[in-house]
Amino acid sequence: MLLLIVLFLPLAAALLTYVAGNRYAGKVALGLSVVELGASLALLPAYNNADAFNISFMKEWIQNPHINFHIALDGLSLLLLLLTTFLVPVIILSSVSKEVENARSLYALILLMQFALIGVFISMDGFLYYIFWELALIPIYFIALLWGDNRDKEFRNRAIFKFFVYTLAGSLFMLLGFIYLYQHADGFGVSELYGLNLSDKEQSFLFWAFFVAFAIKIPVFPFHTWQPDTYKEAPSAGTMLLSGIMLKMGIYSLLRWLLPVLPQGTLTWTPVVLVLCAIGIIYGSVIAIRQNDLKKLFAYSSLAHVGLITAGIFTLTREGFQGAVVQMLAHGVNVVGLFFAAEIIFRRTGTLEISKLGGIRNVAPVFATALMILTLASVGLPTTNGFIGEFLLLYGVYEYNTWLAVVAGLTIILGAVYMLRMYQHVMLGETKEATHSFSDLSLSELAVFVPLIVAIFLFGVYPKPIMQLAQPALETILNYSLR
Template structure:
């Protein structure tokens, strides 16, 4: 019942928001997202930290075909649900100072997207997973295309085509896997995730299925060289859409790898793991180097996201506990840090009407609160000890070193490169002499602090007490590894 409530509440709230005209829409949307977060916290309190799927609902959807409306949460799912329900209220709150045309449509789309995101993380049926995968795409497409920047139409179209292209490969793989499952008295086959886990296929078959699934997930993450849609989309989309894309939506791809790729085609994974690790490490270096060369704040963070995702991808394909657990905690950390950084960039842009580093400077002279918060989120992003990023990167690099010390040494350059582009950005924006654009720059308002303070709290909570979250996913990760190594 809890899982169903988590899934359907945002959709019901979206329908209500559509009926509300004017500024009231944003307030109702914000309250609805807080209710959703409260439901997720209730689920967490009642969650038993073991490897079982809890709060499950499994009813026939297409009964004769063996397709069911099967939803539930294990520790891996729960962490992603917590991330989604924690960030969406802050993303909605961050939009309050924006005057979006037709706000009731904007906030309804955000809520519909939350339904799609939750659906992806709780679906235990392949076709249900695919359904919500596409549901999550539609609202963000319209948000970016309607409220984005000057180049929003071609950029959003490219993003949509990329994602649909990958999704078709995933659907083809799911259809094939479905027909490989054993029949029962009630249905010819099954699309339940456990039925997929029990399949035994030869190495050649698993190899092509691996690439069909990996292509869909790699585009969404995105992993080099499937990343080309990302920088322009992040830059041209309205800030709240960028937050949704970077903070939550890219986690759909990583989650898909963990849930639907690694345990379903383990022979294919072992055959191609080195290739993926090389691509991921190239992405770390490439994303970092390009980020160093950026002058637009939003594009800089976009390329930094490619580097961070590259490390997460490398870690989870090591197929060891450190890598997978590091991937889980780093998904939380990256979502928190990147949402905070994009909001700070939005604050700077609204006050100065520029995102060019060369046009900024001296902001720290009059903004002690902004300076401290900005620095904390930045330090979390470059994995300073006692912050959230340190825990994830330590576990990820430990997993990669355990897999291959050469890969680990190269991937470890992310720490140095991240410090270069992040500190360069902070120095150019916050220090030096004031520019014409930053004269009279005001410090954080109460509303802005309300968005940023919860993020700062989580930076230190995860950094100081990581077992709060690692203990939730550990049993499910252990079971996943046992399925992969069977």
């Protein structure tokens, strides 16, 4: 029952926020999203890790085709649910501190997005999952389109449209994949699909129907071309939603709907996928090093990071899976912080060009500290949350293939290069024209960084709860994937 509330509360909150009007929308949305966080945390005591899916709700939704409204939690879903409910209030808070045009629509859309995202993470029926997956696209499209920072409007329209078409294209082939599976399984449920025996040939082409959808969302090289422009053009709230949570939809879906359903297909194409990931890692990092635009830099670094996560998953090892989950959460937290930092810089200086920035540390020491922590976490320094995930991922990749591990290991070195270079150029040195009246963090801005930084250190020093929660679920998925 509580799970139903957790799912539908954001939808109700979206309506309430819209009704509340522009003046109070921000506060109402923030308040309700915190309530939602509380509600999702209240699931923890009831959750029993030994007995997965002990929190669930199932009701027949559509008779023909046989579709159930089946939502349930295992460790993996629970973690992503918590990531969502944790990040959304932070994201809302990050835009409350600035004037927003037509605020009620923006916050209602963010909450609608949360509804869809939660739905994706807890649906255990493939069809229901697909509906939420597509539903998530509508609010983010409008958020990115309408509240984007005011630059070249035509360019923005094109960039956001590209994003929409790309993701929709992927999704439709996934739908076709699901329809095909249904003809054999007579159902969309996890239990029906996980037990499915398909011929190698079928699995081989079905793999791509699903993988392309996920690869576009994640994004895996070469399906990433929508990403940098979209991240840049979207308002920071949209970018945070996209990079912090939406991207995890793709990674999560690999674990939930691809590997265990099509083990043979996965096995056939693993080398190809891993090569793509390796290319993505190098490509993202190299471009990030040469990047002059702050948001684009973070976008490309994100590409490198998720390349490693995807590689970890496709090693089909316990460590790879664990690392992927830990890193998924860490990346969610860090990237939201980084994009918020970019947003603050943009608000104060009106530019994101690294060459025009510099010396911010001299005038805004608190902000400089916060960004330092985020930078280090992103690089994967021990005691930050980025370390443990990256370590496990590399270990997993190493187990699979040494050479691949060498390539993947580059991500750490290159990551350090572009992140520290960024920090140096933006924060250190002489203050420039754009930055010398840079004011330090306001209280509400600080309130965004504090929970993020707490999470960074908490799970950097003590990642055990995450790993324990994920363990049984990943074990099950691994067993099905190696079937």
